[in-house]
Amino acid sequence: SEIICPTSVRAGAEGVIQWDGFVEGDVLCLAAKDGDDHQLEIKAITSSGLTFYVPKSVPAGNYMLVLKRETRMELGQIEILPPSCPVSAVSVPSKVACGEVLEITGIGFAEGCAVGLKNAEGEVYTFAAELTDLGVRINIPEDMPSGTYDVYLFQEGLEWLLGTALEVREAVV
Numbered sequence: 001s002e003i004i005c006p007t008s009v010r011a012g013a014e015g016v017i018q019w020d021g022f023v024e025g026d027v028l029c030l031a032a033k034d035g036d037d038h039q040l041e042i043k044a045i046t047s048s049g050l051t052f053y054v055p056k057s058v059p060a061g062n063y064m065l066v067l068k069r070e071t072r073m074e075l076g077q078i079e080i081l082p083p084s085c086p087v088s089a090v091s092v093p094s095k096v097a098c099g100e101v102l103e104i105t106g107i108g109f110a111e112g113c114a115v116g117l118k119n120a121e122g123e124v125y126t127f128a129a130e131l132t133d134l135g136v137r138i139n140i141p142e143d144m145p146s147g148t149y150d151v152y153l154f155q156e157g158l159e160w161l162l163g164t165a166l167e168v169r170e171a172v173v
Contacts, residue, residue, distance in 0.1 A: 002019070003017065003018070003019040003021075003075050003076065004017065004018040004019070004049075005017050005065055005075055005076040005077075005078060006078060007077075007078065007079060008078065008079040008080070008081055009054050009078060009079075009080060009081070010054070010080075010081040010082070010083060010084060011054050011055065011056050011057070011058045011059075011060065011080055011081065011082060011083040012054065012055070012056040012083035012084065013053070013054060013083075013084075014043060014051055014052065014053050014054075015051070015052055015053075015054065015078075016049055016050070016051050016052075017049050017050055017052070017065070017075065018048060018049040019048075019049050019050075019075075020047060020048060020049075022045045022049065022050045022067075023045070023069075024045060025069075026042065026045070026050075026067055026068070026069060027039065027042075027067070027068040027069075028040045028042055028050070028052050028065070028066070028067055028068075029065075029066050029068065030054075030058060030063035030064070030065060030066070030078070030080065031063060031064040031065075031066045031074075032061065032063055033062075037066070038054075038055070038058045038063075040052040040053065040054060040055075041053040041055070054080060056083045056156060056157075056158065057157065058080050059080070060079075060080055060081055060082040061079070061080060062077060062078075062079050062080075063077070063078055063079075063080060064076075064077060064078075065077070065078045083158060085108075085153070085160040085162075086108045086110070086155060086156065086160075087106040087107065087108040087109055087135075087153060087155075087160070087162070088106060088107050088108055089105070089106050089107050090104065090105070090106040090135075090162050090163070091104070091105045091106065091135075092104050092151050092162055092163030092166060093166070094165070094166065094167060095166065095167040095168075095169060096140055096166065096167075096168055096169075097140070097168075097169055097170070097171045097172065098140055098141065098142050098143070098144045098146065098168065098169070098170055098171045099140065099141070099142040099171045100139075100140055100171070101137050101138070101139055101140070102115075102137065102138050102139075102140055102166075103132070103134070103135065103136075103137045104129075104135045104136050104137070104138075104151070104162065104163075105134045105135040106135045106136075106162075107135075109129065109131055109135055109136045109153075109155070110155050110156065111131060112155075113129050113131075113136065113153060113154060113155040114126050114127060114128055114129055114153075114154040114155075115127050115129045115136065115138050115151065115152065115153060115154070115162075116151070116152040116153075116154055116159070117144075117149035117150070117151060117152075117166065117168070118149055118150045118152060119145070119147050119148070119149050120147070120148065124152070125144065125149075126154065127139070140168060142171065144168055145168070146168050146169050146170050147167075147168060148165055148166065148167055148168075149166045149168055150163070150164045150165075150166070151163040151164070151166050
């Protein structure tokens with residue numbers, strides 16, 4: 001019978017495959033062109049299909065969706081999109097002086113996260129973030145090179161762009 005697979009699913013999210021041929025014990029995975037397989041978690045099997053979960057650790061890209069039983073059956077192509085940023089309602093200031101505290105507000109920051117500032121040359125300065133009631137804060141070193149930076153969140157082994165064009169300027173004495 002006809003199999004209907006999603007064309008894309010975001011890492012860290014669930015997808016649904018419509019097909020009446022799934023049985024308990026089936027294994028579903030993503031096969032990359034380099035030969036690596038990423039096993040998916042099957043959440044539920046029904047008479048009309050199954051629901052699966054793509055781990056956040058699966059790199060974004062195009063994969064073959066594969067069903068493993070006694071044999072290996074290719075179900076169709078699927079694109080895995082990058083995971084959604086875990087932080088919402090983000091606000092990054094437009095400027096900060098060297099030696100000051102940079103406060104970033106938002107909901108969803110986790111203990112152990114870090115903030116990275118990336119300049120136009122691609123150099124990244126990474127700082128451990130301190131959780132606050134409104135988000136996170138980092139201390140900008142007094143010797144931080146002045147310039148314009150993109151602001152990144154490093155959390156759960158992944159990175160997300162939080163803001164662009166943060167102006168870091170020398171402290172006014």
